[in-house]
Amino acid sequence: MKTPIGKRLWVIPEGYLPPDAPGKSRAMQSHEAACVLNAGETDAHLRLTLYFADRPPAGPYLVTVPAQRTLHLRFNDLHDPAPVPPGADYSSVIQSDVPVVVQHTRLDSRGDRLALMTTLAYGAD
Amino acid sequence: MKTPIGKRLWVIPEGYLPPDAPGKSRAMQSHEAACVLNAGETDAHLRLTLYFADRPPAGPYLVTVPAQRTLHLRFNDLHDPAPVPPGADYSSVIQSDVPVVVQHTRLDSRGDRLALMTTLAYGAD
């Protein structure tokens, strides 16, 4: 597996952090994640840009995924340059300096219920 | 990110609006959405056509996604030329004059339950 796997540009059109009650465990709290695999030999430096319905894009958010590691990046955890507002529609574009593969997942546990959804992101070159 | 990202033709074969009880909040009401990211510098003009199991296609539905914005378009909100009937199987084809990326999501909250599903749409050129 010498050739790096994946693409350098990924898009997740769907984005929404369900407004959730506080006090839940991290595992069960409503969240949205971009799961990024960097199977290559070089660290991946990601630049995330968030797009909204009614205001200019935000970013870049800078994230590193070490070589041969995975990062399940929660959008809830992004704070710099600004946190992602719960309850707002957004989209994300992820640019990487080396090939990676990205999958989008949401866990929604509002009202003690449980729903999951996932899809590969849209990869471009 | 100078090159527009995405494709001009997208297909969502699955479509179904769960017949839901009235009175829920907009966030928790059963719905189906086409999440469209227009990351480019030009407004995107979309033409939606809906296909059914037992009657001719309906449309076009005309929708604009401004430059550098996202639109989480709910099929429940389409009214012109005709609303989408709840409880009926349908598919949708989305044509855009500039490249966009489309993801399909359904939230089903019938009977106070909660289920989610999502997938990238099928992009063609």
Place this chain on the structure above:
Amino acid sequence: MKTPIGKRLWVIPEGYLPPDAPGKSRAMQSHEAACVLNAGETDAHLRLTLYFADRPPAGPYLVTVPAQRTLHLRFNDLHDPAPVPPGADYSSVIQSDVPVVVQHTRLDSRGDRLALMTTLAYGAD
């Protein structure tokens, strides 16, 4: 939209009919579907083959999707040459004589719960 949209060969690796209690409405009964859009001007004739974990493939199952129509085909409804056994792992391959687009969806309502999942099928040419 003169060119037919889609591909002629589709694969759904995941297949499983949740064994469900009888007496539910058709809408709420656990089921698995291949949602097929035929946006073209010619009827699509499909041949489905089912693959199992522990026995030879079954089929072909013959299904027609009329021109400019969608078919949300429930695997639960397949009977000829043989019904799909609930509770067994399977995969499906769908061949069409004209281009179509296929999305896979499962609704699981065991024990009065509700879960959904969906993905585009794998399209080949």
Place this chain on the structure above:
Amino acid sequence: MKTPIGKRLWVIPEGYLPPDAPGKSRAMQSHEAACVLNAGETDAHLRLTLYFADRPPAGPYLVTVPAQRTLHLRFNDLHDPAPVPPGADYSSVIQSDVPVVVQHTRLDSRGDRLALMTTLAYGAD
């Protein structure tokens, strides 16, 4: 269907085994699966490698999918060289000596709830 269908390299960036209570039936126990269809005439020999957030990759896990069969491989069932730890983020890369098609599914039944998610894996050549 003489040409083998699929690709030889597949990536699933998302991976997480929900820590679940013991004593559930196999069907209802939280699990994560890679559903692999080998529609070809030759057995497929798979090599799985797991990537983690904070330690080196694990593997290879060796699995065979017989010709013209499907395998819904549960990550919970992998034991050699080491079991997959519940509650940890991981990703998987699947290499096959013949073309196959791979779909990722998770069933999460924590607390007697039920959530499902699925997506095609990312196929490369």
